[in-house]
Amino acid sequence: MVYTSKNKFVQILLKNVLAWFASMLVIIPLLLVILNAFKADGETLNMNLQLPKEWIVSNFSTVIEKGKLMRSFFNSMLYAGAGTLITVFFGAMAAYVFSRRRSKGMGALYMYVVLGMVIPVNYVTLTKTMITLGLTNTSLGIILLYMAMQTPFTVFLIYGFVSKIPVELDEAAIIDGCSPLALYVRIIFPMLKSAVITAGVLCFLNCWNEFMMPLYFLHSSEKWPMTLAIYNFFGQYEMKWNLICSDVILTCAPVLILYLLCQKYIVGGQTAGAVKG
Amino acid sequence: MQKSKVYPWYFAIVSVLIYTVLSVIPGLLGIGYSFTDWSAYSPYLNFVGFKNFIAVFSGENDYIKYITNTLWFTVVTTTAKTFLGLLFAVALSRNIKIKNFHRGMLYMPSVLPILVTGLVFKSILNPKTGFLNTFLRAIGLEVLAQKWLVDPNLAFGTVMAVDIWRGTGYIMTLLIAGILAIPDIYFEAAAIDGANAWQRFKFITLPMLRQTLAVTIVLNVIYGLKIFDMVYALTNGGPGHRTEVLYTAVYKMMSKGLYAEGTTISSVLFIFMVIIGFFMVKILTKDEVVE
Structure with missing residues (x-):
């Protein structure tokens, strides 16, 4: 013993x-x-x-002024905020239809969308596509790109939650004369609240932290989000560690606050895909 | 109840459309352009067959090295994050004080912008003024003070180490969730039968974690093959292409106007990922309820 x-x-x-x-x-x-x-x-x-x-x-005030952080803060808010709203709004509707239909065709379409979690971006031809659509150097362009990048995981995550809502609920609602749109808006969507918040928080986090899309597609500095702004600040003030460290804190503060407030959703959402049972 | 009426197809249309136009079509277009001599210097496009692919795989230039570097980065970081993540997950899942504090700390790097992590470590690893070397000198270990990101023999290892620092906590968190999902009763039964800690790990924890481990490996591989921010911030591919990975190389080719070369190596990754991606997605979506 x-x-x-x-x-x-x-x-x-x-x-x-x-x-x-x-x-x-x-x-x-x-x-x-x-x-x-x-x-x-x-x-x-x-x-x-x-x-x-x-x-x-x-x-901190020196950095906010010299690094033009207010402007890039609002840019980041716009890209991550608007990107998250449209991704989750349309992604939830798509996940709902994929999960409920379960036909061969819809199953294939679901696989097609989810494959997006894996496939890499070809930035060379994406640039060509963006120029053709007139979306380079525009806020709308970045927001739509974020939607394209985040949709696969969002659909994947919400799909799992939709499967847990009993189909009998839909049947009862339809028999009671509910229209398909009302069924989704009044009954399904409210039940997906926690899934939608989880997907939204993760999407926001990913968009806020993203760096490559603005690097490729935003040429004028007044459109830069915080990640691109800090990269350029670093190049300009290399060796001024005090200013760089203040900039790092200000750039990370929003995600850290989000992490502290929504830890449950972030960790829960990221583990939901990996651990089942 | 007619499913196609109750769940109308147009609910899915916006998501599918945007995803197709800005993600799938550029990928497919890229394969097409890989067979041309597309560049910034000529307005004309000529079909050149497999010339670009031959140029990549013949090894007459560095292109193949960018691909092997990317694969090497993926293999090393995936292995290290899985091993360390498992070690910390086992240590932090049960019977330890202030485990939530440790878990929260270790997870934190994965919510920060990768680029910022890279910039902070670039400062820490600065050979002259960085914290690491200052610290090593202060405790009399001057011999260990290296030119971490500048020495060609060390740079890639350093970049991978920083990425392992960043990503291990995330993998650990997934594995902790997996371990906590294993019913306690298995461990209790094994303890009564006299199994020691190592035996409990080998015969209960590890087999029960198989699915979670498969998922974490898939996530790590996807992440590793697409790495950009970390390398861009730390070394930007240098010194002398020693740390050049696929996406940093593509970025340089783009700015030099070498579109055909850039789209070709992107397409190699695209085709590779679509093929293995199908199996990866199967692993990620396994165990879902099928009615």
């Missing part, structure tokens, strides 16, 4: 050491960014974990 409890103790100790080691690997870079964001210009020649001699909050 003594042997077992000693063994158990070693096991628990090892687990805790491992967990703290791993967490420290995340905490140290995080602390580094936070501490350096408040330092004075001369203090950040070398990056270290010393506390700032004086906490300089004005770094």
